[in-house]
Amino acid sequence: MQKSPRDRFDDVPRATGRVGAHRAEQPGMNGLVVLLWSAAVALVLIVCGIFVSLVMMDRISLFGGDEPAPVQTAPGVVAEVDPSYRVLILNATPEEGLVAEVREKLLDEGWSTEDVFGSDGASQEFSKTTVFYVADEDEGAALGLADLLGGAEVQKSDFYAALNDTDEPQLTVVIGLDRVDGEPTDSETPAP
Structure with missing residues (x-):
């Protein structure tokens, strides 16, 4: 096997601590905490999605009473009692x-x-x-x-x-x- 040429990194002492510590697991992160945060975020997104859907379908009124505004009748519409309805x-x-x-x-x-x-x-x-x-x-x-x-x-x-x-x-x-x-x-x- 061939030896690689010598460079400036060969002179660095090996007693500097952990190598690759930036890839190590975070000591404060717990699997249960991550799971709970993920569940909370998912719940908030679901509730927001349902609320936005209800507003877009006019099932919820944001800035008014709970009754729709009265409709103006078209000219020429005659009131008739129709028992077929x-x-x-x-x-x-x-x-x-x-x-x-x-x-x-x-x-x-x-x-x-x-x-x-x-x-x-x-x-x-x-x-x-x-x-x-x-x-x-x-x-x-x-x-x-x-x-x-x-x-x-x-x-x-x-x-x-x-x-x-x-x-x-x-x-x-x-x-x-x-x-x-x-x-x-x-x-x-x-x-x-």
Whole structure:
């Protein structure tokens, strides 16, 4: 075997301590600490991702109330009571029995029993009774239903569209705190 030529590093004394210490394991790093920090970072990233997704899907409102802004009705839209629509009624108040009252009112107006259904909503702090519709062609029926209920608001939103399990058009009535006494007051009914 051939010997390498002599250079200036051959004169360095060998008693200088550890060689390659920059590659040694950090004495303060523990495997459990690294695992816990990794889990904490992953949890923060997952929570941030879910929050951003909910904001982008308009499921969470950052700078406003929990109700969407009212929709301006298009000119020439005529309110009509149309019992061919399915109607979902959600009670967003702490008072019980409001769904049954609204359901009876609709059944008296010609809706069939299988087309009117409802339950208590997830929230109990919805301020104003509102009729939600999905498509523009549903606006006239939503306005008619709102008039039938005594002056409810009307808004276009696809938030409740996933609750429709058929191809038939559906309107959603969310009963608000303005109906806790049963009927709206004169100040809540819209001017003609």
